[in-house]
Amino acid sequence: MxxxxxxxxxxxxxxxxxxxxxxxxxxxxxxxxxxxxxxxxxxxxxxxxxxxxxxxxxxxxxxxxxxxxxxxxxxxxxxxxxxxxxxxxxxxxxxxxxxxxxxxxxxxxxxxxxxxxxAPSGIMVPAGSDIHDFADLDGKRVMATIYAPYVNYLQSHFGIKMRLIPHNWGMAQFVSGELDAQQCYITSEPYHVKRQGMETRTLIVADAGYDxxxxxxxxxxxxxxxxxxxxxxxxxxxxxxxxxxxxxxxxxxxxxxxxxxxxxxxxxxxxxxxxxxxxxxxxxxxxxxxxxxxxxxxxxxxxxxxxxxVGELSDLSPDELDWVDFDFSWEEVDA
Structure with a gap:
């Protein structure tokens, strides 16, 4: 064809x-x-x-x-x-x-x-932080997009309550130590923070089962x-x-x-x-x-x-997927 x-x-x-x-x-x-x-x-x-x-x-x-x-x-x-x-x-x-x-x-x-x-979503923490897993975010000051579904998922899945600070799309508070953690894309923010002299580690949200x-x-x-x-x-x-x-x-x-x-x-x-x-x-x-x-x-x-x-949806059925067209695919061909 x-x-x-x-x-x-x-x-x-x-x-x-x-x-x-x-x-x-x-x-x-x-x-x-x-x-x-x-x-x-x-x-x-x-x-x-x-x-x-x-x-x-x-x-x-x-x-x-x-x-x-x-x-x-x-x-x-x-x-x-x-x-x-x-x-x-x-x-x-x-x-x-x-x-x-x-x-x-x-x-x-x-x-x-x-x-x-x-998903490249992550939670960025200082390299020397005592936060090593998502459960360690309980009670921590975390800058994030509060309405982002993964935030609700993490709190529900791990039974934690983060002290959420609305995301302002800047990194100054994180670098200055006012925050314990900040949401990031693993492909972006860690680079910019390092350029400011700060080493970080990143918890990848996909590893928590939300991807x-x-x-x-x-x-x-x-x-x-x-x-x-x-x-x-x-x-x-x-x-x-x-x-x-x-x-x-x-x-x-x-x-x-x-x-x-x-x-x-x-x-x-x-x-x-x-x-x-x-x-x-x-x-x-x-x-x-x-x-x-x-x-x-x-x-x-x-x-x-x-x-x-986790309450992010209320009516959408996992079995009725007429809003996804499964006909779209491609064949990867090497030269």
């Missing part, structure tokens, strides 16, 4: 980009094809955690799939879920738990695939009208992630830095290395790599049950 031949082509392109630098972007096979515009709404500023999408954009993988992709701007507190639901963006990216909550509230959104196998992947989603209306284009977008994006993790990321990092000048080369290289070493995107275990990108009914149901148990 034509779609599978395109997957193989995209996978091979992503696997060999570091050798050929994509100097010759021959698109003869797509000449005359209708180019479909797709807008991608991120949930945060441009950064290495979005590297696969920027790789696909920088190296022409979307072009080869007959797509004209635009990555939209974002900002804290931007209602990105609502933008996708209203059709103001074609596709969005977010955590699966946040999307589940939006679906329960009635937003007509559908998961079309996942691009990260693990919602980052997913791609769209509106029901968009899915019904443009499923073939969305399939091509997903395939090209996953090929982009393969390329970003395995090939030369230079052009990707240049593009990210243009979109977000706060991103410097040293940080982006470090962040990418953590994504690779921790298996955030493609999984920590070899068997996960075999289903990379494919959403399973089991993982969605398990997450819904966790959220129901």
């Amino acid at each position: 034509p779609r599978f031949s395109r997957i193989q082509k995209l996978g091979a392109i992503a696997g060999c980009l570091f050798l050929v630098a994509c100097g010759d972007r021959d698109t003869e096979e797509n000449s005359g094809a209708e180019v479909v515009p797709i807008s991608l709404q991120p949930d945060w500023y441009a950064q290495p955690e979005q590297g696969g999408f920027y790789f696909a954009l920088a190296e022409g993988l979307y072009d080869r799939a007959d797509l004209r992709v635009t990555i939209l701007d974002t900002a804290p507190n931007l209602p990105f879920l609502q933008k996708v639901a209203k059709g103001e963006a074609t596709v969005g990216i977010t955590r699966l738990d946040l999307l589940a909550a939006a679906v329960e509230k009635g937003l007509p959104l559908v998961v079309i695939g996942k691009y990260s196998e693990h 919602p992947p980052h997913v791609l989603y769209t509106s029901r209306e968009t899915l019904e009208a443009n499923k073939d284009a969305l399939l091509r977008f997903f395939e090209a994006s996953m090929a982009g992630w393969k390329g970003y993790l395995e090939a030369d990321p230079s052009s990707t990092h240049e593009l990210i830095a243009k979109r977000n000048p706060k991103m410097d080369p040293d940080f982006m290289d470090w962040s990418r290395s953590v994504l690779i070493e921790e298996g955030v995107i493609s999984g920590r275990r070899p068997e996960i790599r075999e289903t990379w990108g494919k959403v399973s009914r089991e993982e969605v149901s398990e997450l819904i049950e966790q959220l129901l148990e």
